[in-house]
Amino acid sequence: MTRLRAAAAASALLWLVAAWLDPARALRAYLLGWDFWLGLSAGCLGLALLHQLTGGAWGRDLAPAWRAGLAALPAMAALSLPVLVCAHRIYPWAGVHPPRGINAAWLNAPFFAVRGIGYLSFYCLVARRLSAWTAAHPDKPWPGSAPALIGWFLAASFAGIDWLMSLEAPWTSAAYGAANAVAYALSALAAGALLVGGRPELRPVGGQDGAPRRLQDLGNLLLAFVLLSAYLAFSQYLILWSANLPEEIPWYLRRSRGGWHWLTLSLALFHLAAPLGLLLMRRIKRDPRTLAFAGLLVLVAHAAARAWLILPAFLERPAASLVEPLAWLAVAAVWCAAAWPSLAAERPA
Known part of the structure; x- marks a missing residue:
């Protein structure tokens, strides 16, 4: 714990220092780190609510990861302050390019901050109620899980629309918000699979075939x-490219040139093809490692x-810099410090 706090302090x-030298670049880098770690905690909340409705051994196996993620939610909510207060340094619509017409009613700094506080307050309130219920009634589903989900x-x-999609306003996509919610849940599932498979004391038990079958269920969900x-x-x-509208296509053009195309190809390989190839194999899903x-x-x-999603909005080409890794690691250290007590308290079932 002491090392985590020291790492957080050093990175911060x-x-x-980077923020003093280049405030806009530092805050955009901060958004990158904060978005990842907040999304991980928010994804844990979404999956925990889903399990309240469906039941199943998969939720019991992932519960240690979820509890750790929920424990870090208040810290991530507190770390939203630079994004909400300094929106004019991050979002063009809040600074040099204010929107017009109906967009101005939605994309303005005060309402942006109010919405952000609303999302984060909802996450924290639901997480607190859910944690209290499951501690008092471990074998009964929470009655409020359906509306909460x-x-x-x-x-x-x-949140995805406000914090990420609006980076390139007035560009819009009807699928962006749903994709953000799924990405939150995907990150939580991946972290849960890593934790359950990587820590022997948290692996499921259940006889010669029970544990492998439960691991396979986790692998199937991840797939x-x-x-x-x-x-x-x-x-x-497909929808945006087929429409071929001049106000929509540049979003993809920015990510297909200037060096970003290599990241695009890497995502096709490592975000889809490689996981698909691995998780289609039964023996891989049944082996914890x-x-x-x-x-x-x-x-x-x-x-x-x-x-x-974030960096091509500001950078024409990838540029070597320590600002992004430092911001990401600073938020990571805070997240780990907040989640660690919950994780350390877990014992074999």
């Missing part, structure tokens, strides 16, 4: 969300996908 100090999907969808994420991404691409590797692969690819 170096990031502050609907609210979670709407909050995750609009389903990988495919759902790919389906939404391809649907968005290979399942953990698949989870790690998906999680790293997810981090790259978030960079693919």
Whole structure:
């Protein structure tokens, strides 16, 4: 814990130096790190709510990861302050290019901050109620899980629209919000598979075939969300490219030239093809070590996908810089410090 706090302090100090030298670049880098780690905690909340409705051993196996993610939610909500307060440094519509007409009613700094506080307050409130219920009634589903899951999907969808899609306003996509909610859940599933497979004391038990079968269920769920994420991404691409409208196509053009095309190709390989090839094999899903590797692969690819969504909005080509890694690591250290007590308290079932 002491090392995590020291790492957080060191990374934050170096990031502050970068923020003093180039505030806009540092804040955009901060958005990249904060978005990833907040999305991981929000995804844990969404999956926990889903399990309240469906039941099943898969949720019990992933519960340690979810509890860790929910424990970090208040810290991630607090770390939203730079994004909400300094929106004019990050979003063109809040600074030098204010929107006109109906867009101005939605894209303005005060309303943007109010919506952000609303999303984060909803996450934290639901997480607190859910945690209290499951602690008091471990064998009974929470009665409020259905409306809470609907609210979670709407909050995750609009959060993606506000925090990421509006980076390139007035560009819009009807699938963007849903894709963001699925990405949150995918990152939480991948982290859960990595944790369950990588820590022997958290692996499921249940006889000679029970544990492998439960691991296979986790692998199947991860595969389903990988495919759902790919389906939404391809649907968005197909619809926008077929329409071929001049206000929509540049979003993809920016990501297909200037060096970004290599990241695009890498995502096709490591965010879809490689996980698909691995998770279609039964023996990989039933082995905890290979399942953990698949989870790690998906999680790293997810981090790259978030960079693919954010960075081309500001950079014409990839540029070597320590600002983005420092900001990402600073938020990561805070997340780990907040989640670690919950994770350390887990014991074999």
